[in-house]
Amino acid sequence: MSAPLKEVKVAPKIGMVSLGCPKALVDSERIMTQLRSEGYDFSATHEGADVVIVNTCGFLDSAKEESLAAIGDAIQGNGRVIVTGCMGAEPEQIESVHPSVLAITGPQQYEDVVNAVHKAVPPVHDPFVDLVPEQGLRLTPRHYAYLKISEGCNNRCTFCIIPKLRGDLVSRPVHHVLFEAEKLAANGVKELLIISQDTSAYGVDIKYAESPWKGKRVKAKFYDMCEALGEMGVWVRLHYVYPYPHVDDVIPLMAAGKILPYLDIPFQHASPRVLKLMKRPGNIEKIADRIKKWREAVPELTIRSTFIVGFPGETEEDFEILLQFLRDAQLDRVGAFKYEAVKGAPANEIEGAVPEEVKQDRYDRFMAVQQEISAARLQTKIGKTLKVIIDEADGEGGADGRSMADAPEIDGKVFLRDVPVDVKQGDIIDVLIEDADEYDLFGVPV
Numbered sequence: 001m002s003a004p005l006k007e008v009k010v011a012p013k014i015g016m017v018s019l020g021c022p023k024a025l026v027d028s029e030r031i032m033t034q035l036r037s038e039g040y041d042f043s044a045t046h047e048g049a050d051v052v053i054v055n056t057c058g059f060l061d062s063a064k065e066e067s068l069a070a071i072g073d074a075i076q077g078n079g080r081v082i083v084t085g086c087m088g089a090e091p092e093q094i095e096s097v098h099p100s101v102l103a104i105t106g107p108q109q110y111e112d113v114v115n116a117v118h119k120a121v122p123p124v125h126d127p128f129v130d131l132v133p134e135q136g137l138r139l140t141p142r143h144y145a146y147l148k149i150s151e152g153c154n155n156r157c158t159f160c161i162i163p164k165l166r167g168d169l170v171s172r173p174v175h176h177v178l179f180e181a182e183k184l185a186a187n188g189v190k191e192l193l194i195i196s197q198d199t200s201a202y203g204v205d206i207k208y209a210e211s212p213w214k215g216k217r218v219k220a221k222f223y224d225m226c227e228a229l230g231e232m233g234v235w236v237r238l239h240y241v242y243p244y245p246h247v248d249d250v251i252p253l254m255a256a257g258k259i260l261p262y263l264d265i266p267f268q269h270a271s272p273r274v275l276k277l278m279k280r281p282g283n284i285e286k287i288a289d290r291i292k293k294w295r296e297a298v299p300e301l302t303i304r305s306t307f308i309v310g311f312p313g314e315t316e317e318d319f320e321i322l323l324q325f326l327r328d329a330q331l332d333r334v335g336a337f338k339y340e341a342v343k344g345a346p347a348n349e350i351e352g353a354v355p356e357e358v359k360q361d362r363y364d365r366f367m368a369v370q371q372e373i374s375a376a377r378l379q380t381k382i383g384k385t386l387k388v389i390i391d392e393a394d395g396e397g398g399a400d401g402r403s404m405a406d407a408p409e410i411d412g413k414v415f416l417r418d419v420p421v422d423v424k425q426g427d428i429i430d431v432l433i434e435d436a437d438e439y440d441l442f443g444v445p446v
């Protein structure tokens with residue numbers, strides 16, 4: 001019996017008109033960055049968009065007229081228009097001329113604009129395609145931000161259709177990445193989550209092109225980008241890093257406290273035979289030894305990964321290799337998917353589809369092994385003092401946050417008691433860990 005094929009939905013398209021000063025442009029870029037990290041695409045024309053955002057300027061009467069005209073064009077060309085920016089501070093002026101606009105928000109109200117977009121055209125989430133978790137589809141709070149360094153992918157993993165949907169790797173020039181990072185940090189972001197389909201391949205397509213940055217030349221290369229990001233004074237967390245040999249180079253940056261001691265490496269499997277069927281990049285052989293070396297250099301290193309169980313052709317022996325890898329590698333955080341046949345993925349043609357009940361059984365056994373490992377690793381944190389970034393504080397002594405080991409939305413939390421009332425979102429404080437369960441930690445500020 002073969003599993004039903006999974007349709008991948010098409011990303012909604014946003015039109016963006018940005019008027020006014022450089023500050024308004026920065027706002028537009030922030031909105032676009034957020035929407036892009038949530039899986040939205042952009043349209044160069046009003047007609048091709050599902051909704052159009054007009055970021056207005058209201059500084060002079062002539063600028064107001066220009067803004068009203070731009071809104072009029074968008075209504076004519078598309079009909080579904082969200083207005084933001086300086087003119088949004090006086091909504092009646094817009095409503096009196098253009099009563100049909102869907103929403104009006106004021107300057108720097110990124111959250112409201114993005115929420116209005118969610119309402120007008122809900123994002124489509126697909127765990128096989130999206131980089132940001134479903135729970136992360138709300139606008140990220142101001143203290144952390146996703147920073148996308150490239151689009152597309154040069155690999156051809158057989159279970160994945162991203163290269164078909166999004167094309168080959170297109171890396172952003174490194175000064176664009178660094179400029180955006182610096183802007184985000186200047187706007188109060190305390191933690192940057194670096195995302196792409198294949199973060200360690202960054203720059204391959206543009207031959208590691210150099211860009212001028214702060215009087216120096218920086219290469220569009222994984223290590224060089226990490227080194228420059230490490231100078232920004234914010235937490236830098238690396239996601240979707242494939243275990244190419246040059247990943248070893250960033251371990252010293254972690255040891256020096258420049259970037260977070262955290263690696264999100266989607267191993268997907270550990271049996272060389274299954275990995276070959278998956279056509280995965282990176283070499284899994286000796287990876288457990290490499291992980292040991294990384295941990296010798298950076299004892300607090302956290303490794304998160306994802307795996308697929310029940311891939312076509314996976315035998316019980318392959319699965320046992322995977323379980324043994326979990327026991328050897330002692331990964332901190334792990335997610336697992338049961339294989340799903342995505343429409344258009346070459347893996348559907350591979351012989352030996354695994355029956356659903358076997359997939360479920362392997363999934364349950366996988367999770368049982370890993371939960372024990374994750375829980376034991378959390379227990380070792382009891383009694384330690386860790387840096388914790390505050391996600392929410394109620395002003396009455398309660399708060400929660402995350403240690404360097406926890407990415408937002410996908411990892412655990414640190415729940416706090418007796419927090420000083422002036423501690424607020426985005427603060428980074430020292431916390432004595434008093435307790436742990438399977439996922440989360442509990443502690444008190446010191």
Ligand code: SF4
Nearest residue numbers: 153155157160162197
């Ligand atoms: S590395 Fe593989 S799984 Fe990841 S996007 Fe590229 S082809 Fe897909």
